[in-house]
Amino acid sequence: MTIQQARKTGRQALVSSPTPELDTDCLLSHILSCDKTTLLFHREKILDESQENEFLASLEKRKTGLPIAYITGHREFFGFDFLVTQDVLIPKPDTELLVEKSLECIEEKTAQHPERILTICDMCTGSGCVGLSIFKAGIENRIFQNGRFPIVTLVDISPSALEVALKNLSHLNLSEHRSNFRFVRSNLFETVTGSFDLIVSNPPYIPGSEAKSLLNDGRAEPLIALDGDVALDGSPSGSNDGLGIMRNLVPQTLEHLSPHGTLIVESGEYNAEATRTLFINEGFLDTCIHRDLSGQLRDIQGHI
Numbered sequence: 001m002t003i004q005q006a007r008k009t010g011r012q013a014l015v016s017s018p019t020p021e022l023d024t025d026c027l028l029s030h031i032l033s034c035d036k037t038t039l040l041f042h043r044e045k046i047l048d049e050s051q052e053n054e055f056l057a058s059l060e061k062r063k064t065g066l067p068i069a070y071i072t073g074h075r076e077f078f079g080f081d082f083l084v085t086q087d088v089l090i091p092k093p094d095t096e097l098l099v100e101k102s103l104e105c106i107e108e109k110t111a112q113h114p115e116r117i118l119t120i121c122d123m124c125t126g127s128g129c130v131g132l133s134i135f136k137a138g139i140e141n142r143i144f145q146n147g148r149f150p151i152v153t154l155v156d157i158s159p160s161a162l163e164v165a166l167k168n169l170s171h172l173n174l175s176e177h178r179s180n181f182r183f184v185r186s187n188l189f190e191t192v193t194g195s196f197d198l199i200v201s202n203p204p205y206i207p208g209s210e211a212k213s214l215l216n217d218g219r220a221e222p223l224i225a226l227d228g229d230v231a232l233d234g235s236p237s238g239s240n241d242g243l244g245i246m247r248n249l250v251p252q253t254l255e256h257l258s259p260h261g262t263l264i265v266e267s268g269e270y271n272a273e274a275t276r277t278l279f280i281n282e283g284f285l286d287t288c289i290h291r292d293l294s295g296q297l298r299d300i301q302g303h304i
Contacts, residue, residue, distance in 0.1 A: 001052045003028065004043035013059045023068055027058045030072040065218020078133040083171050087160035089225040091129040094292045095202050097299050098266050099133045101290055102200050103143060105262050105301075106134070109197055110145050118150040119194065121256065123201035123249065125154040126225060128165030130200055135180070136172055153182040155192055158224065187232060188245075189252045197258050202266040203249055204228040205275075207242040242271050243278070250278045254304065262303040272297035 001009070010024025017023050025036055031054050032038070032047070047055065061071050069075040069090045075082050077091035078099050084090055102120075109118060122131030131154045138144050156162050162183050169181060186192050206214065208229030215221065228242035239247070246267065253263050263284065267275040272289050279287045284302030292298040 001047050001055075002043060003032075003039055003045050003047070006047060006052070006055055007039065007043075010055075010059055014062055017062065023062055024059075026068050027055060027062070027071065030074070031055050031058070065220075067219055067221075070220060075127075077129045078137060080129075080133055080136060080172055082127050082129050082132075083164060083168050084127055085160075085164055086220050087158060087222060088127040088164050089221055091127060094294075094296075094298055095130065095266055096133075097290060097292050098130050098200055098202060098264060099137065101264050101299055101301060102130070102134050102198060103137060103141070105198055105264065106138060106150070107143055109262075110143065110148075114145045115148075116197075117148045118197045119153070119258070120150050121153045121155060121192070121196040121199045123155050123188065123199060124203045124225075125156045125165050126161050126202070128154055128168045130202060132165070132168055132172055132174065134200070135177070136174060149177060149180050151180055151182070153184055153192065153194070153196070155184045155186050155189075157185065157187050158222070159185050161222075161225075188249055189256055190232075192256065195256050195258045196261060198262050198264070199253050199257060200264045201249060203245050204230075205242045205246060205266070205268050205271065207240050208236060208244070209240050210242075241274065242268055243274060246271075246275055246278060250275075250282055254282060257304050260303055262301065264299055264301045266299050267297075269296040269298065272300060275300045276302075 006028055007024055011020045014020035014023050025039055028039055031051050058071050067090055069084050070086055075084045075091050078096050082091055125131055131152050135152055154165050162185055166183055184192055204226050205228040206226045208227050211227040229239050229244035232248055276287050276289055279302040287302035289297050290299040
């Protein structure tokens, strides 16, 4: 099978996908370790037997609705390549806004106190995409003054998710900074110690009544990373607006924010205003809502 034949086979097999050509090229690029230019200009290149078998098997997985990221085990986020498994939510482009706003916040705090080593908490870290991107982008853009790299705590209730985050630390070539990271298994802040200059979080915020139905298309993302309407003990919270977890998260941050500490969370466009109200009711100052690239209300920010 040549690349040209493989692309045709993929488009035909994935006709029910909204993006059959893109899906096919992503799978082929991963299997052949090449970019799309190679697919276009080396169409007569022949796949060997193992590559062809892997490609056909990948098509079958994609036909079930399994996302490309779970098939390849990779997802780009904030310009970095992250490892992903079905134990973690697939990093979404909208969540890059969390990293952007966090970096802006860090720049401001660093300018005010250049001698300080900042402390950051990424709550509900999943793959670690937010916390690790903040650290790596901060290094690449020289945001951290005089080598004063922050201490970053990555928190998740899922030990499997934390394993993925730890692997991504190495995958992003950050192993030399291992001492700057803590990986903590905790139900929100239950077992987290210390205070933080910045707490950032992309918690589950999908209404409970919608979370399970979202998985009917075969996307196979972990329900625990989607359903926002659970109580601290894991039972239904009684709400159905996606804010069950947020109602516990926001008050808990008050016990873990340093003086003038900042909280930034991602929420759904349908409950961003309600989340901001939670901030205000808990005494956060200068609260605001940031819009994502599509213009949707996305991130809520405030400080104490």
